[in-house]
Amino acid sequence: xxxxxxxxxxxxxxQAVDTAYQFAKAAIxxxxxxxxxxxxxxxxxxxxxxxxxxxxxxxxxxxxxxxAKEHGVDLVVCVAAGLRxxxxxxxxxxxxxxxxxxxxxxxxxxxDRMMTFGD
Amino acid sequence: xxxxxxxxxxxxxFASGVVKKFMFVNRKAPHGSIYAxxxxxxxxxxxxxxxxxxxxxxxxxxxxxxxGQDPSGINQKNFSKTFRAxxxxxxxxxxxEREGMEERGLTEDDFLVDVEVISQxxxxxxxxxxxxxLSA
Numbered sequence: 001x002x003x004x005x006x007x008x009x010x011x012x013x014x015q016a017v018d019t020a021y022q023f024a025k026a027a028i029x030x031x032x033x034x035x036x037x038x039x040x041x042x043x044x045x046x047x048x049x050x051x052x053x054x055x056x057x058x059x060x061x062x063x064x065x066x067x068a069k070e071h072g073v074d075l076v077v078c079v080a081a082g083l084r085x086x087x088x089x090x091x092x093x094x095x096x097x098x099x100x101x102x103x104x105x106x107x108x109x110x111x112d113r114m115m116t117f118g119d
Numbered sequence: 120x121x122x123x124x125x126x127x128x129x130x131x132x133f134a135s136g137v138v139k140k141f142m143f144v145n146r147k148a149p150h151g152s153i154y155a156x157x158x159x160x161x162x163x164x165x166x167x168x169x170x171x172x173x174x175x176x177x178x179x180x181x182x183x184x185x186x187g188q189d190p191s192g193i194n195q196k197n198f199s200k201t202f203r204a205x206x207x208x209x210x211x212x213x214x215x216e217r218e219g220m221e222e223r224g225l226t227e228d229d230f231l232v233d234v235e236v237i238s239q240x241x242x243x244x245x246x247x248x249x250x251x252x253l254s255a
Contacts, residue, residue, distance in 0.1 A: 041157055101164040108251040109137050
């Protein structure tokens with residue numbers, strides 16, 4: 001099955017992005033495809049390259065970037081939500097790209113199942 | 120055109136040929152958090168994709184379409200007006216959950232757009248028939 005994922009909450013403050021990551025990892029391990037993860041609302045903060053959690057904690061941005069590289073997951077950050085929150089090319093972590101909300105609707109159309117993680 | 124939000128223009132047409140049933144579920148009050156405004160931005164973009172779009176208003180989400188809003192006192196934009204522009208984009212399927220409406224002392228006349236008031240059970244059934252449900 002081909003999944004699309006929407007992440008609506010920021011890193012560390014909220015479990016949503018971690019659960020989304022665990023879901024994506026489990027889905028891929030079962031042979032499914034995660035074609036795109038769209039970061040919206042405070043979820044855009046997950047793509048900030050300046051994130052630096054203590055060394056003994058999970059590095060959320062890097063985990064996603066590794067998954068993207070290994071499994072071809074397209075990590076898209078909403079441009080409008082990003083600009084509102086100070087996320088732009090200069091602050092964008094490797095592995096993510098900035099684009100419009102159309103990318104969310106598009107994956108909704110293309111994927112077999114769309115999953116939302118957030119409040 | 121809305122004065123308060125950017126609406127999609129002709130340059131934002133996307134052709135996929137596939138028409139899915141999308142439902143945007145509005146659960147949050149219009150102000151106090153940004154969820155309501157950013158859901159509306161998703162809805163507006165979806166109009167450019169020629170999809171079968173449905174909007175559900177449940178819980179405090181139905182306050183988003185209550186008439187006579189003026190959030191200027193809290194330094195917020197009154198984006199409720201944008202809901203009135205949706206029919207121009209063929210987004211006309213708006214549903215309010217009856218139980219939630221009654222709990223809040225609201226009636227159909229309190230809304231600034233035409234809505235269909237349906238029961239919780241009917242809402243569940245409608246949602247079940249959707250291809251994509253996005254909510255906040």
